[in-house]
Amino acid sequence: MATILITGANRGLGLEFARQYAAKGERIIATHRPADPGPELAAIAAGSDGRVSLHQLDVNDAVRAEELVVSLNGLPIDVFVCNAGINSPPATIDAIDEAGFLKVMQTNVMAPMRLVGLLADQVAASDRKVMAFLGSRMGSIGDNARGGGYVYRASKAALHAVVKSISIDLAPRGVVALLMHPGAAKTAMAGARGTVEVADSVAGMIAILDGAGAKDNGKLYNYTGEEIPW
Template sequence: MPGTILITGCNRGIGLEMTRQFAEDGWHVIATCRNPSAAWELGELAAANQNIEIHSLDVTDYEQMAELASDLKGRPLDILLSNAGYYGPKGVALGNVDVEEWRKVLEANTIAPYKLVETFYPQLAAGARKVVGILSSKVGSIDDNDSGGGYIYRSSKTAVNQVVKSLSIDLADQGIKVLALHPGWVQTDMGGPNALISAEESVAGLKQLLLKASAENSGHFYNYDGSSIPW
């Protein structure tokens, strides 16, 4: 049965497509992004679907996050999807690391997903499905790293995987399932035009993982196609 999902970073790419697909399936979508007035595609989608509501949220603004949770107080969430993120500078090799940018990436990709779960935990605990999905990346897999470099983005995703694991343990007694999800190399603004798969294909796979989440696969790291990724 359809329920309610809250998604961050819905102005483009995976977040926008996730909003589209869940709305088409009859779900009520609480779609957030930093600047809704500039998110014209999201606005058009919401105008055509009464089951989409848009809220402003910068995921690194924890006061704003708390205010949104207060506004949504008493409304159960079935799925909470942490999609918003920040890639930071590209071509980050040894001797070419901008420490301030590193802090920004860690804030957006590691700390913010944790704060999202911490902040919306009461609504999630009141939901029927009780599922958290946190967008990670295969480049965060230590086992998969055979090329080096990428210190900033890699480390932020490795760290958020540890957050996912701890959350899955700490929230297990409440029946809340937490998954780390790799969307694949997707044709988005972040992934670029040479990426291997479309946002539609990626989201279709991610959606199935969220809908089928169970206690047995909580705390695990999955590719969009359902295959496991080593930590």
């Protein structure tokens, strides 16, 4: 049984990761931002014979993040699914809200960096040693043909750069760090632009993670398995 830690598991892709990993019989540490988990996440935990544990975590709360990791008591983490993230309302380049920009960068870039720092030893101590980050095609510079999306693109491009460095720095410890684009998955974030069923998106990403090894370190994949340019 592998141990999987998922951030932002209360809804959207994170909830579906919890659902599908629970169905595979894995042990799951699922984090939710609200004080109490929502009914869908609570039901997954209730039906798991204790394999799914729920933990409150706002990823921007450094104190709480450290408390949570300390409470895990060195438990090896086979797969860290760094999923929690936020979008930004579209804005033209002359109308970027600075506070909004900083919030997106804090959530999509700073929080993952902090969590990697806190969890690196436990991932390196596991059998599978995988760190998976929800990146985005929107963060790919090579794939940007439409422009716009300044704030979200900047945050995901920054996350991609961070994960590339993590993949190099933690490679000597056997850790595989990779990024996955979930497609325009039909979550609240994608709204009306969603075209990919959430279950299909997550099944594709779990298939990537099930086969993840050194060959995948530092790569950015679409949920379908093909590589996306940086």
